[in-house]
Each structure stands twice: as C-alpha cells, then as structure tokens.
Amino acid sequence: MSLLPVLTALVVEGSIRQFSLHSDSLPGYALILLQLAVEFSPLFLTQWYSQKYSGVQKALVWMGGFIVYPAINLLWISELSGNKTLFSMQGEIIAVCLSLLYAVHQFYQQQQQKPGIWRKLLNLDAVVILLLFCWAFTMTGMFVYTDDPLRNQPFPAIIDFGKMWDNLGLTFYFLAQFLVLASMIFSYYWLNRYLFIRNILAKHGMVAYLMSSCVFVFISYPLLVFIAMQLPWNLPEFSVTPSQNYNPFAPDNFRFATAVWLVSTPIILVFERQQTSLQLAELEQSQLSAEIKMLQQQVNPHFLFNTLNGLYALCLKNAANAGDMLLKLADLLRYTVYQGQKKRVLLQDEIDYLQNYLSLQMMRVDNKCELNISIPSIPQDATIAPLLLVMLVENAFKHGVEPSDEKSWVTIHLEIIDGQIQFECTNSLAPKHATHEQEGGVGLANLKRRLTLQYPQSYQLSSEPTGAAEQSETNEPTEKYWRATLCLPLN
Template sequence: MLNPAFAKAKHRFNAIAGNQLVLMAALLLDASIRHFSLHSQSAAEFLRIVLQLLAESSPLLLAHYFAARFAACTSVQRRLWGAGLIWAAGFVLYPLCLFWLAEQWQAYAVWTVFSVQGWLLLLLASGGYGLSRWLAQRNASARFQLISRLFSLNSVLLLLMTAWAVVWAGIFASTDDPVRNQPLQAVIDSDTVIVNFEYFLHYLWQFLLMGSCVLLICWLNRYLLIRQLLARNGVFAYIAGCLISIILLTPLLSAVVLWLPMNIAEFTFLPSQDYNIFAPTNFRFCFLILLISTPVILAFERQQQEKALAEVAQRQSQTELQLLQQQVNPHFLFNTLNNLYALTLAGSAQAPTLVLQLANLLRYTVYEGQNARVSLAQEIQYLQDFLALQAIRSGDKCQLDVVWPTQAEQWQIAPLLLITVLENAIKHGVEPSQSRCSIELSINVENGWLRMHCVNSVPATAGQRLPGIGLDNLRRRLNLLYSGKHRFSAEQQTGLWCTELTLELEPC
C-alpha cells in the first residue's frame, strides 16, 4: 500500500519523465554533435557542454512541460490558446531573444552553445511529442488512423534516413572539397549552404541514394526474411535467407555506391573505402545492418501485435462495462420511481423534494457516470443524496449509522460502484422489513486504499438469500476495472447481511 504523498510524487515523477524524455534526447544529440565537431575525447568537456545546454535550454523544457500540463488540465475552449501561448513563449520568443543577444554582445556569442541547430532539434522533439499525444487521443476516426500510419516503423526509418542525408549534405556543402579534407567538422554553415545550394542538392541526392541502400536491406529483412522465412519456416530458413541476401546484395549495392560522383580515385564511400565490391568489409557491413535491424524489427512487430490485441480487449471490456452500466441504472431508477409513486398516492408533501433529489441523482448518473473516473468526493456526495432520498421513503423505520471518509477530494474512483452495495442493503434490508431495521455503513481511506463496510439487518421472514444481479454486476465491474486491486465479499450471517469492499484508489 502506497502512502498518498508517495503515490502522488511517483505519479508526478512519471509524468515529468515521460514529458521531458524526447527533449532530453534532442539535447543530448545536439551536445554529442558539438562535442564531435571539437574532435575532443574529454568526458569533462562533454559534460560541460551538456550542462550548459541544459541551463540555456531550461526555459524551453519548462515551456514544453507546462504547455502539456495546461492542455491536459483546462477546459477544451482554453486549451488551444493557453497551451499555445506558453509553448510559443518558450520555443519562439526565448530563442529569438538569445539569438538577438548573441548578435549584440560578442562575449555572450563566444560563450553560448545554444544554436539554431539545437533549437530546431528541440522544436522537432516538442512538436513530435505533441502530435503523438494528439493522435493518441483521436485515433478513433479513419483520418487520424491514416495520420498515425505516418509514424510507423517504415516512416520513422525513412525520416531518419532523410534527416541523415540532409545533415551530411549540409556539412559537405559547408566545406571546401569535403571528400579530400577529412575528417570534417560536424557543423553546418547556413550562409554557405544557401550560397552553394546547388552543391547541397548535388550531395543530397547521393546521400539519399546511399541511405536508400541501407533501407532496402532493412525492408528486405522485415518483409521477406522475418515475416516470410522466420515466421513460416523457422530460424534455420531465416539464417539461410540472411546468408543468401548478404552474398547477393553486397556486391550489387556496392556497385551502386561506386557509381556516385562523390567517389574519387583515392577514396570511395564503400565501407572498404576502395573499389573492390567483394571486399570482406562490405560483407561485414551488410551483416551488421541485418544484425542491428533484426531485434528492432522483432520488437516493433511484437509491440504492434500487442497493441492490436490490447485494442480488441479494450473494446470488449468497454462493451461489457456499458452493458453492465445499462443493467445498473434502470434498476436504481425503477426503485426510486416506485418510492415516488407511493408518496404521490399518499399525497405526501415530500414528493416534490423527492423529484428534485431524483433529478440530482440522475444528473450525476448521466453526466459523471459516463466518465472513466470521478473524484471520491463526488461519489460520496452521490451516496449521501441517495440516503437522503431513501429517508423520505422509509421515515423512522430505518436506523442509519454512517461514517464518511475525510480528504475524499484527493482520490478518484470509477463512478457508480459504491451505490450498488448501499442500494442492495436498502432493497433487501429496509424495503421488505415491517419493523425497525438498521444499516451500518463505514467508508474510509487509508494509504490509498478504500474500505467500505456495510451491514444491514435482514427480516426474519426473508430466509437464506442469494446475491442478486446488482452484486453480480458489481463483481464483474470490479474485475474489469480493478483487476488484482480489490477484494469483495458479501455473505449472510445471523440476521445480518455483511458486505466488505476494499480497492486501491488513484490519486487525483
């Protein structure tokens, strides 16, 4: 059992880590590129670059976090403008101020490591995170499912290959005679690229062709070797297929790379760096691509299969929950209308009050009851309204002893769970009784666990009773919503019906 403060802290940490993960990856990538361009092997220098980038980029990280939190916690009408303003302040206004300061102050320009390159990487990371979250919330329609396919493994590989080609084309276009001036500084001079744009395009298509050769091996591995040979014929057929692919593809693709104009007499862009398409280094490079891509493809294929199975299971669970909910609500409405009918026949002045209380209960059922979670305070208020309504019907016949939890607003629960226990006590303990009866209800929260204890008297003429449809539905809903996180028991003792429910709550 988790302490409430610890549970909230853990939930908050997971939220922050998930939010900042992609931005930290972009920041470390920028730091690695800068460290590589310095031709330094010093760990202290790399750490200095990382810490300085982290300090200079902290407003962007904060803007990304608070924009995502604002979008999740506010109303739909305010989300777009509020989150957009927060994000723009961090990712547009702040970088522009830094670039302006670097132009005006030479000492700062020498010191800073925040550049257009790092800004674009963080911008892409933040935009990709926001788009993925947006698609995850709207993947029901065919249009959004089509957009989601753009983020498939093939699309990601194609995007990475294109980005790799653009970066290296920019580096080559920023350097005079780059093939002969090795090693190169991993720096892109945007002014030089614009002036020599035809050189950029000249290098770009060649790097794209080299990247396409690598993608061809990956796609062959995925669609032919893994999906056909490995899935249908086993591991030995897969190994044989890999061996055949390496032997046949290596010289063929090596010949394609040698056709590129970037190659010179003393240097080529083959892994062997010579003109021998049958060099062992070329075969080892092809083997390395298969070796690296295979576990990635297998992991992605398994994740896609598990996602599809989870979606099917979720749809089945949602359908079953809706059916159970449709059984619970009419049962409660039927009992309440019976009470209203009896009071109307008797000409009771309490009938209008009963109608208002019934309206409040139905409003909660219709609007809040359709949500996945509500605050425990809302659910407790619903129980209190229900008891007030029943008190009009039963009068002084029922002695009620109730204990409510404190700080219920700190926790959330699935709606319309607890009412089943109380409704069952009213239906089988109060309504059939011709004499005084009693209900003891205790609800408390301890270390994130809710404990509900309900004991109601049973009329002597009732005999041994069996659980009804209400309790059966409750058990099924608990198994669907709180699998492994609840305990439930309901049994008849001497003159009493005892119900115990314990379940793990979630912090708000």
C-alpha cells in the same frame, strides 16, 4: 534506469582512457573507474533529480549539472589539481549526448502511449529516415569543406555552413548522391521490416526468414553496388563503394550489405515487439473500459425494475406521493446516464445520489423501515468511481427490508480516515430469510468485478451476516443482521 546514461558515459570514458594507456592492469582500470565515479557524481545527482521535475525546472536542473559543473571542473578544478582529474571534454560530450538521447527516448515513449500527431510522426520509419538524412547532410558538409575530398582522404571531420551556403551547387551535388546511398540503405531496412520480418518470419518461422534473407542479400547487393558505381562523383581509379573498385561482386560489398541487414534486424524486432506490446495494452485497456461500462449499465435495469414495481404499487393505491417518486426516479436515472459513464465523479455527488435513492426507497416501503444515516462533511475535490456505494444499499433493501413482514431497519455510516473512504451498511434480516442470499445475485458480483477493475488490489469488501456468535454464547435468541463494508482509497 534514469542513471544509465551517465553510467554508460563513465564506463566508455574509463575504457577509452584505459586503451590510451595501453595497460592490461585490472586494478589500474578499477582505479580509473573509481576516480571517474567520484568526478561524475554531480552528473549522477543531476540526472536523478532532473527526473523529478518537468518543463523549465527540469531544464534548469539539467543545465546546472551538465553545463555549469563541467565548466567549473574543466576551467578551475583541473587547474587547482594540476590537471590530475580524469574528467575531460570528451567525457562531458558523451554524457550530455547520452542524457539528451535518454530524454528524447522518454519523450518518444510518452507520446507512444497516447494518440495524436506525435505518435504518427515518432515511428521507427521516421527515425530511420531522419538519421539517414542527418548522415547524408553531415557527410555532405565534410565533403564541401575539403577540396577534392575523394582524393584527399582522410579528410577532416569539419562542417563549415558558410562554405556550404557559398557553394550551394556543390552542396546539392554531394547531398543528392549521399541521399541515393541513404535510400539504398533505407530500402534494405524497409524490405527487411515489412516483407521479411512481418510476413516471412512472422508467418513461416526463423528458418524460412534466414534462407530468404540470404537469397535476397546475395541477389540484391551487386545490383545496388552497380547503381552506386553510376553516380557522377566516382573517379576512374576507384568508386565510392565499400570495395572502392568497380567490381560489384567484391567481398567488401557483400560484407557491407550483410552488416546493414544484420544491424537492422534486431532494431526492427525490438521496435516491433514494443509496438505489439503497446497495441496489446491498448486492446486490454479498451476491453476493460468496455467491461466497466457494461457493468455500470447493469446497475440501471436492476435498480429500475425494483423502483418501477414500487411505483406501480403506489399508482394502484392512488398514492399522493407517486408523482414525487416519479420525479426522483427521473433524477436518479439522469445521474446514472450522464454521470454513471464517467471514470470518476465527485464523492459529494455520489452521496447526493445515494440520499435521493434512499428517499425513493423510503417512499416505497412507507413506515416499514427505520433508516439511520451518518455521513460527515465531504472534501470538495474528493472523487470516487460512480455507482459503487448504492450497490450495497440496494442489497440491504432487496434482501433485508422487502422480504420482511415486520419492522426492519437500515443503518448507513461513512467515514474518511487516513485518505480512505470507509463505508458500512448494516440491515436487519427477515426471520425466515436465508442469510446467504444477500451475498449472491447480479448486484454484488457486479460490484466485485468493478472494484477489481477500477481499484485493483487497493480495496477491501466484506458482506456477511452477524449475530450468530452472540446467540451461541448466551443461548438466547438474538437478532441477526447483515453487515457490508467497503474501504476505498480517496482520490
């Protein structure tokens, strides 16, 4: 899509040249387009490369292709080739204007994606007002440059700012009247958008919109033309109206009003569709953010209840480590409150949180569990969504360690391979503990939903029992254990 401005300029320039030759030859037209494609190739490359840069670099690349190359082509290459090139100033101007228009459009779309002053200013109403003012100012400049412009038509399309400054009274005289005409056109646009499209079309359908539009245009156009005929620049022999006479019901006036209405309708519908899509996307993003925060909040009570139960048991025993356990619990809750609400946290902070959590759990289970941890050095700028890893570890203690009356174990291993975080947590299972219980519950369902929202189609999660295959092959009882693995892209 970034090459579309140059491609459009090429086709327009080729069509203009074909028209000027008064030729109906399709092969000749194809040869014109082919030669223009070769001569426009530096512009295509410039337009494509400029999208890879921003700021000053983008401006320099763009100027190199759209300013330097055309200057060399027009001043040097065309002379060497005996003016056989098709690249002209006309094609250059079209390409530059379309490229700049595309850049403005990109800027507009970027600003529409984020709130702020630009989003309020860069709306369709403001664009229409700006375009109408530019039209009024341009026509004023040409009227001021030409003596008695209404009688000396067609007049040259020249604007002399010095002459406009020297004749401020005449400039404001013409500008005010052109602004009156522009306000009439804007009134058609405004009523079409806010009354007929947003209310009649949206609520009552196409048939009601077409009929009501027809009624409005038939009634309004003679009234607006009558107002235009009262402007002081009108001459006795003709008026500045589409019909150029003093008949407000002339067919030309109706055709112009209808054309304004018909041109404004698709433009409005396109922008309304874009705004609706943007609002729906923002609403969906807001709902997803709210759901993620809700899921993160579900971590806190689930972990809190388990830990408070252990703390209560220690207090009943008058254990000396109850105070240390309470302090660690406070640190963990502080992390979940302040860091758990963020989209991303440092991976090292998440590992520190996990290690504090494990220390707290080991204080609870005393000597009942053997813990093995293997975690390498973590890059300082590596980030991850908060409170993901702890969910798998929490499941290991909840379903593997706590229900067991015998010696249990938990092994945690983390690796960073090819830009991926690979986390594995395995734990022993109680002999009579149902293996399917560990894959249920709020914790794992919460984790899967958060991964779907925060790492869509870029994560791998498995949680399943192992050991059953070995038992069936050897016919000897083997220890069953649970393995949970999680693979995430490293930010």
